Amino acid sequence: EAGVVQSPRYKIIEKKQPVAFWCNPISGHNTLYWYLQNLGQGPELLIRYENEEAVDDSQLPKDRFSAERLKGVDSTLKIQPAELGDSAVYLCASSYRGADTQYFGPGTRLTVL
């Protein structure tokens, strides 16, 4: 069974530029999560989807971050414009609805110069 796929694995951009991250969850997983992991910290939830609906986006900085999950499968997280403080690893995870266990992708490491 294929795991959670994320791309790109690494991205370097200049501040004020836009950037997008893509996630393909495990087949059949209704729930998709985007997490932010700063250096030396644990992951923090940005947004949670149940199918195509964003059911928890309370921690998503909506002035510059946006996300979508069209058709309830793949998801894209976007930052526009990026700031220096956005340098971090962005993790995607998925699970069956209501299940305890989340499965994580390898993450995208973003560096903003």
Added chain:
Amino acid sequence: GNSVTQMEGPVTLSEEAFLTINCTYTATGYPSLFWYVQYPGEGLQLLLKATKADDKGSNKGFEATYRKETTSFHLEKGSVQVSDSAVYFCALRGYSTLTFGKGTMLLVSP
């Protein structure tokens, strides 16, 4: 709100030494508890979990017991290997989301 506190690292051990990584939590209700491991350059992998008080999770020689009276979920392994070198995260699941600790780096030398 929910929170998880882990011992700071790095924890440096020789191969075959005994490992303990402390984890305590604050939560309302009865959360499920988890240990995730992150190897260099990889995503988080579930190591073990426990869903109710006194449950013991175990996997790959690692164990942790859900202690409600002390709000703890300490990770232990009797004999570590070099391949266990990684960052270990304690986490709890409340209603639907995971709350993670800051992670503890483990370095095992031959």
